[in-house]
Amino acid sequence: MIVGTMATYPPRQRSMLATVARIAPQLDVLNVVLNEYASVPAELLSFGNVNAIRPDEDTKDTGKFLPDYRGAEWVFLLDDDIVFPEHYVKDSIAAMRALGPGRLVGGYCGAVYRKPQLRQKTLSGLNRYRKELFRRRGEVRDSLKLDAGFRQAIVADELGTGVMISKPEHLxxxxxxxxxxxxxxxxxxxxxxxxxxTQVCLPRPAGYLRALAHEESIYAGFTAKRHVAVTREIQEYAFKNPRAGRPFECER
Structure with a gap:
């Protein structure tokens, strides 16, 4: 059984329904966690394999982990504003199987944390380097962007949970x-x-995935402000995986 889970809230209803229409036909079951909803939208009930969940509390983005995945072969964690291609589930499972056996989680965007680097001996390059020097450890990173193309799978320090695939036992x-x-x-x-x-950013052509734009987002309203407590949590794993940022090689 292939299961997906999406967490959403009322301002995202339009994009959520469009995303559900693209991804639900590719799954056996799609859990939709409806944070802050007083009732289930009628349009959502038209999808025969959608399991609508109204939690007792607002789970925000953690809601993707709320359902019980026991019995699933693969689990897809999904954001409510992604334009998923027609064969996203099939492609993703094939990409994971190509990596071979192991304790792996796959995804399509993420980050590799690094130390400050002077990359270009230009004024803008020097200014960027100076800014990086004044940031706390764990606040400088290279992004593995959602819409970028990668010929090889890349080991990441961190993956985005909105475009993630995993075996249930690895969640x-x-x-x-x-x-x-x-x-x-x-x-x-x-x-x-x-x-x-091991978290692995999966290979794909450029433009394979894209996100819809919103006036408000967790990144703009929270992530970009670099909260100290979050940075401290990042420091628990940043710089500690020597494979991060390198092409994935299956361990024999």
Missing amino acids: PDFESVRSAQKFIDVRMARWCFENDI
């Missing part, structure tokens, strides 16, 4: 992440590091 339970609202990617990355699970 934390809800109690392990419920306190990580708005920084679930960081908590997931820490959990993977502590449990010896």
